[in-house]
Amino acid sequence: MPAPRVDDEDLFRKLFETAPDAMIVVDRAGSIVLANPQADRLFGYAPGELVGMCVESLLPECARATHTAHRADYNASPRVRPMGAGHELTGVRRDGRVFPLEIALSPVGNGLYAASVRDISESQRARQALRRAERDGDLAELGRQVLESSQDGSLRAAVSELVVKALDVDGVAVAVGLPGGNALPIRSANGIDADMLDALGDAFTRDRMADYLTRRQSPGAWLLANEPAGALPALREALAAHGFADAAIVPLLDRHEATGALLALVREPCDWDVDRLGFLQLAANMLASAVLRGRSQEQLAHAQRLDALGQLTGGIAHDFNNLLTVVSGNLQILDAEYGDVADARELIDGASRAVDRCVNLTRKLLGFSRRRTLTPRGVRPQQVFDDLGQMLARTLGSRIDLRLDCPAGTPPVYADPGELEAALVNLAINARDAMPGGGTLHMSARARTIAAGEAGGLQPGEYVVFLVEDTGTGMTQDVLDHALEPFFTTKDAGKGSGLGLSMVYGFVRQSGGRVAIGSQPGRGTRVEILLPTAPPEDELGEARTPGSISPGHARVLVVEDEPGVRKVVVRFLHALGYDTLEAGDGARAMALLRMDRGIQLLFSDVSLGSGTNGFELVREARRLRPGLPALLTSGYERTTDGAEEALESGVELLRKPYRREQLGEALAKALEGRQG
Numbered sequence: 050m051p052a053p054r055v056d057d058e059d060l061f062r063k064l065f066e067t068a069p070d071a072m073i074v075v076d077r078a079g080s081i082v083l084a085n086p087q088a089d090r091l092f093g094y095a096p097g098e099l100v101g102m103c104v105e106s107l108l109p110e111c112a113r114a115t116h117t118a119h120r121a122d123y124n125a126s127p128r129v130r131p132m133g134a135g136h137e138l139t140g141v142r143r144d145g146r147v148f149p150l151e152i153a154l155s156p157v158g159n160g161l162y163a164a165s166v167r168d169i170s171e172s173q174r175a176r177q178a179l180r181r182a183e184r185d186g187d188l189a190e191l192g193r194q195v196l197e198s199s200q201d202g203s204l205r206a207a208v209s210e211l212v213v214k215a216l217d218v219d220g221v222a223v224a225v226g227l228p229g230g231n232a233l234p235i236r237s238a239n240g241i242d243a244d245m246l247d248a249l250g251d252a253f254t255r256d257r258m259a260d261y262l263t264r265r266q267s268p269g270a271w272l273l274a275n276e277p278a279g280a281l282p283a284l285r286e287a288l289a290a291h292g293f294a295d296a297a298i299v300p301l302l303d304r305h306e307a308t309g310a311l312l313a314l315v316r317e318p319c320d321w322d323v324d325r326l327g328f329l330q331l332a333a334n335m336l337a338s339a340v341l342r343g344r345s346q347e348q349l350a351h352a353q354r355l356d357a358l359g360q361l362t363g364g365i366a367h368d369f370n371n372l373l374t375v376v377s378g379n380l381q382i383l384d385a386e387y388g389d390v391a392d393a394r395e396l397i398d399g400a401s402r403a404v405d406r407c408v409n410l411t412r413k414l415l416g417f418s419r420r421r422t423l424t425p426r427g428v429r430p431q432q433v434f435d436d437l438g439q440m441l442a443r444t445l446g447s448r449i450d451l452r453l454d455c456p457a458g459t460p461p462v463y464a465d466p467g468e469l470e471a472a473l474v475n476l477a478i479n480a481r482d483a484m485p486g487g488g489t490l491h492m493s494a495r496a497r498t499i500a501a502g503e504a505g506g507l508q509p510g511e512y513v514v515f516l517v518e519d520t521g522t523g524m525t526q527d528v529l530d531h532a533l534e535p536f537f538t539t540k541d542a543g544k545g546s547g548l549g550l551s552m553v554y555g556f557v558r559q560s561g562g563r564v565a566i567g568s569q570p571g572r573g574t575r576v577e578i579l580l581p582t583a584p585p586e587d588e589l590g591e592a593r594t595p596g597s598i599s600p601g602h603a604r605v606l607v608v609e610d611e612p613g614v615r616k617v618v619v620r621f622l623h624a625l626g627y628d629t630l631e632a633g634d635g636a637r638a639m640a641l642l643r644m645d646r647g648i649q650l651l652f653s654d655v656s657l658g659s660g661t662n663g664f665e666l667v668r669e670a671r672r673l674r675p676g677l678p679a680l681l682t683s684g685y686e687r688t689t690d691g692a693e694e695a696l697e698s699g700v701e702l703l704r705k706p707y708r709r710e711q712l713g714e715a716l717a718k719a720l721e722g723r724q725g
Contacts, residue, residue: 127156262307299333378617427583448487483521608653635661655683
């Protein structure tokens with residue numbers, strides 16, 4: 050039996066209406082001449098309502114002009130274009146909702162073409178989920194490397210490779226630098242040549258990229274193309290010169306400051322969806338954590354090394370001061386007996402000058418080891434700058450452009466004013482030496498609040514930050530790593546002791562502050578000093594100077610375990626009119642105190658080398674003889690247990706080496722305290 054004849058037009062219409070995909074037929078002018086029910090449902094229109102509409106009305110307004118041009122090209126050369134050929138568009142429903150779609154095209158004659166339209170929302174979501182899963186796996190692997198690796202250089206390379214792979218970008222740059230610095234030196238990159246790295250480094254310097262990142266405080270990744278037109282001109286120029294159209298940028302943050310940036314570079318504009326930007330942000334967060342962890346470990350190791358050096362130098366200074374006390378004391382005795390002899394006078398003066406230089410050296414060593422006695426009080430930074438301004442201008446010379454900046458209202462710091470001035474002068478001289486051809490030295494002071502856990506373990510509270518910035522030769526990382534260590538210097542022989550920065554470090558740490566140094570070869574050095582503000586009662590404190598005290602005459606018990614030092618002290622006391630008893634250790638001293646009630650003052654070294662120190666001896670002696678005047682001496686100063694208690698009870702500390710006149714004044718003051 051023959052098959053029933055089916056009219057071709059009826060067959061075409063049935064196929065058109067029952068096709069699983071949305072189908073529309075469009076003429077050369079872009080008008081829809083046919084639409085099947087699936088098309089009506091897909092775009093949200095009533096049956097027949099699509100006919101006569103312009104096909105571009107089914108696309109978002111921003112894409113219509115581009116689609117019109119594409120349609121004209123297709124009409125000029127009609128051809129079959131299958132579904133899934135990578136031609137994805139965004140459609141818009143009648144209610145304004147947008148959705149992703151794919152289109153297949155077929156010419157049907159008479160200037161018409163048919164378009165099969167398919168909603169790919171589900172498949173796109175599946176692809177996005179798959180990509181997200183792959184990226185999550187990559188991030189998990191990166192997280193493992195962050196936990197296991199202590200080399201942030203290798204992690205920077207791993208992050209670069211991961212971003213290139215996961216986001217299919219054309220290049221990645223990781224930049225790491227100091228907070229607030231002028232430049233963020235590029236340390237690692239993928240897909241970028243050396244010339245591009247140099248261009249980026251230069252652009253970061255000219256744009257002051259670190260400051261820009263810190264000020265911007267973006268909560269996440271952002272695109273350079275979306276920034277204001279005048280922002281980061283040097284970076285835009287560098288990217289364009291090397292063929293890059295845009296960059297997605299994520300700052301690497303340490304609390305409120307940018308320490309670097311992660312840049313993903315593309316040569317063609319592309320769609321940066323939430324997933325891609327979120328992935329970049331997570332990668333940057335992991336990298337920032339690794340960099341900060343590495344920096345914290347380096348700072349801890351550096352601080353431990355400096356503390357160990359401080360203990361060593363403090364011990365050396367103590368022993369050296371004992372020897373200097375002997376040398377200086379004997380020179381004073383010789384001066385008293387032979388000062389009138391011309392030849393002897395010259396020899397004694399030369400030796401005395403050498404002793405003074407040695408005293409200055411040990412003073413710097415004690416400053417580094419944080420064992421020097423300080424006299425802190427409220428000091429106004431503006432007054433310090435006013436006092437130093439003219440002196441520094443003369444010292445630095447006309448080739449150095451000195452700029453001092455301290456806003457009105459900057460609070461007083463709690464510090465030894467002499468040591469603060471010495472620290473700033475040291476830094477200024479170092480800056481001058483780093484600018485032999487001239488340059489700019491900028492010194493400033495600003496108030497800053499330190500939160501708990503911030504700034505290298507400082508106590509939370511109010512601080513003043515002193516910044517000393519120069520435009521000199523800068524330092525390499527190897528030099529920077531040792532800059533604060535005593536006797537380390539890059540200056541020629543005879544031009545520096547290597548104790549300037551170490552003394553600054555010791556003074557600041559002993560004052561409850563922090564020192565940070567940043568430097569790059571050819572780009573200068575930046576030293577930051579944080580010092581606590583003065584408590585209200587000390588804001589206008591003034592230095593206290595003792596009045597002139599006449600020596601008294603009394604019996605003094607001298608306790609000193611070094612025979613040479615003890616001999617000098619006894620000679621001094623006899624010359625001052627005092628009667629003396631001697632003891633080489635604490636046990637002998639207590640025995641003499643029990644036997645001789647005529648002892649009117651105890652004069653002891655702090656370090657007695659017999660298991661008892663001077664502070665403990667004073668405490669035991671006053672149990673036996675309440676109110677007994679006492680005076681302590683040391684080249685080691687306030688480093689022994691019991692120091693605070695003794696000093697609070699009125700026991701003074703005389704620094705070694707001392708002159709006979711200084712000893713006499715200290716003894717008279719101790720006895721006067723008893724009489725008062």
